[in-house]
Amino acid sequence: MFSKVLIANRGEIAVRIMRACEELGIATVAVYSEPDRDAIHVKRADEAYLLGPGPAAESYLATDRLIDAVNRSGAEAVHPGYGFLAENAAFAAALEDAGITFIGPPASAIEAMGSKTRARELMAKAGVPIVPGTTEPVRTFEDARKAIEDTIGYPVAVKAAGGGGGKGFRVALEDSQLQDAFEGAAREGEKFFSDATVYLERYLPDPRHVEVQVLADKHGNVIHLGERDCSLQRRHQKLIEEAPAPAVDAELRARIGKIATDAAAAVSYTGAGTIEGLLQEGDYFFLEMNTRVQVEHCVTEMVTGIDIVKEGIRVAYGEPLSISQDDVVMRGHAIECRINAEDASRNFSPAPGSIGAYREPAGPGVRVDSGVGPGSEISPMYDPMVAKLIVWDVDREQATARMVRALEEFEIEGLTTLLPFHQAILRTRQWRDAETCRDLIEDRAWLKELAFPRPEKGDGDEVAETVQQSYTVEVSGKRFDVKVIGPPVAGALNGAAPAREGAVGAKRAPRRSERAQSGGGGGADKLSSPLQGTVLKVAVEKGADVEEGALVCVIEAMKMENEITAHKAGTVAELPIAVGASVATGDTLAVINSAGE
Numbered sequence: 001m002f003s004k005v006l007i008a009n010r011g012e013i014a015v016r017i018m019r020a021c022e023e024l025g026i027a028t029v030a031v032y033s034e035p036d037r038d039a040i041h042v043k044r045a046d047e048a049y050l051l052g053p054g055p056a057a058e059s060y061l062a063t064d065r066l067i068d069a070v071n072r073s074g075a076e077a078v079h080p081g082y083g084f085l086a087e088n089a090a091f092a093a094a095l096e097d098a099g100i101t102f103i104g105p106p107a108s109a110i111e112a113m114g115s116k117t118r119a120r121e122l123m124a125k126a127g128v129p130i131v132p133g134t135t136e137p138v139r140t141f142e143d144a145r146k147a148i149e150d151t152i153g154y155p156v157a158v159k160a161a162g163g164g165g166g167k168g169f170r171v172a173l174e175d176s177q178l179q180d181a182f183e184g185a186a187r188e189g190e191k192f193f194s195d196a197t198v199y200l201e202r203y204l205p206d207p208r209h210v211e212v213q214v215l216a217d218k219h220g221n222v223i224h225l226g227e228r229d230c231s232l233q234r235r236h237q238k239l240i241e242e243a244p245a246p247a248v249d250a251e252l253r254a255r256i257g258k259i260a261t262d263a264a265a266a267v268s269y270t271g272a273g274t275i276e277g278l279l280q281e282g283d284y285f286f287l288e289m290n291t292r293v294q295v296e297h298c299v300t301e302m303v304t305g306i307d308i309v310k311e312g313i314r315v316a317y318g319e320p321l322s323i324s325q326d327d328v329v330m331r332g333h334a335i336e337c338r339i340n341a342e343d344a345s346r347n348f349s350p351a352p353g354s355i356g357a358y359r360e361p362a363g364p365g366v367r368v369d370s371g372v373g374p375g376s377e378i379s380p381m382y383d384p385m386v387a388k389l390i391v392w393d394v395d396r397e398q399a400t401a402r403m404v405r406a407l408e409e410f411e412i413e414g415l416t417t418l419l420p421f422h423q424a425i426l427r428t429r430q431w432r433d434a435e436t437c438r439d440l441i442e443d444r445a446w447l448k449e450l451a452f453p454r455p456e457k458g459d460g461d462e463v464a465e466t467v468q469q470s471y472t473v474e475v476s477g478k479r480f481d482v483k484v485i486g487p488p489v490a491g492a493l494n495g496a497a498p499a500r501e502g503a504v505g506a507k508r509a510p511r512r513s514e515r516a517q518s519g520g521g522g523g524a525d526k527l528s529s530p531l532q533g534t535v536l537k538v539a540v541e542k543g544a545d546v547e548e549g550a551l552v553c554v555i556e557a558m559k560m561e562n563e564i565t566a567h568k569a570g571t572v573a574e575l576p577i578a579v580g581a582s583v584a585t586g587d588t589l590a591v592i593n594s595a596g597e
């Protein structure tokens, strides 16, 4: 087995991969950006290397710096996790060329599945059912119109060829909407993937998002671990996932399992991967393949007992899969809730900030995958996912009750999260009846009821009498944890608070208690920006009257469009923003005076 693996990621997935490495007896190497110096994935690793400043392009996406860290550490393999470089064929190829193992599929498989038109063509040839539509790129709006008139018909989905996960996805219900849809998908394709090419699919009105987990080794074995249902999503961000899918029985499972293993085999896939598809009235259509371990792999682990991450590492080393298809048995039901630092009552707007007290749920059938703890910062620079809460029980109803109980136990002080959203949705009739809940997720009035309780300020900031202090030092960019034992010293280095007596390694970051309350900070009329980014759209005018929850502006950050809504009803008295302008976290976007002021 490998003796040392570098994990080219951060947060919960970095910790998840380290756990697998530790169980396999593999030493772990973390990498980190400057704002992640105190992150849990860094402390947990056997050694750690600074990549650079916060922006991902200068740290977690900087391939030269990553390869430098691989060489300095002597790691034999790199695990990319998900996001960042996980589906970057050039990175996988660069590692292959340097004699370093990429823990994932061959670069050729990433590339084949990366182009959605190429993937559709390959899948159709392999006998995998694809959503009816084009397999060739559609160059012009006129070509699109012709293809629709000749074969596809309305409604139609226009999708970016470089896309995936819903980016660059538009719908035209009729001819009058086609031009907007075509141009919108092309523009987003260009922006996100530097590829304005689009293709067309028949738009399915109310499908379920059902995906199949596959595992393949370098000895020709390709198996599937059953399916997950990820229909509960908002703006193509999955919020809740479950396994098995409520709409899939054993017969259908065998059928879509075969589709998935055929799809993987067609690109000579190895490692862990996912075939995403749409299920409508018993018909299953291939959408795309995710050539990486996914956020929601855990629900499959809970119902099969198979460690997907460990299998991925084993097959990357060249070992055969430790299980065969006949060994795979699904038992009970698992649900995952993504606990994001977002405010569901404000259009799911990002709510970065620092965590005060923090306590994870436990007890039977409960699993928490997280990369945070008391005092952790949720940076606006990265994914807002704080933790994943996964539960298992014998059936869907009992798993739901267990999830409600576990959500209740979860304490995340000082941060606005999706905990109340999940609590509320799991108690609805729609969830109980296994509907896709699309109506609820788009229902402003329903979401507004989920307004987050104002975080209470804790009084846990007092410093205990200490005899031991922990410092972090970086020597030529390599991280070392240094323990200093002696009388308390004022003015701790690096902002690290002295650890409590005996509590080895326990550090408390200074709390920025006001940051979490970004919406109303600095005066009740002021609407502050919850994040740093660029103003894409201003939806109100100065002097206009707005309702609470009305769209004020759209801010693009990390290539994501974030809708910022009015925190109260009133008149827009000040509007110091313009399209194209940059805003920083905490900047005033608008001042809204209450009616009658």
Ligand code: MV4
Binding pocket: 131, 157, 164, 165, 166, 169, 201, 202, 203, 204, 205, 207, 208, 209, 230, 231, 232, 233, 236, 237, 278, 436
């Ligand atoms: C579709 C679709 C309908 N017809 N494609 C693409 C990415 C993923 N996030 C969902 N995607 C969809 N692709 C065609 N041809 C509808 C969706 C879709 C969806 C599907 C199942 C369950 C929930 C969904 C929420 C939004 C979009």
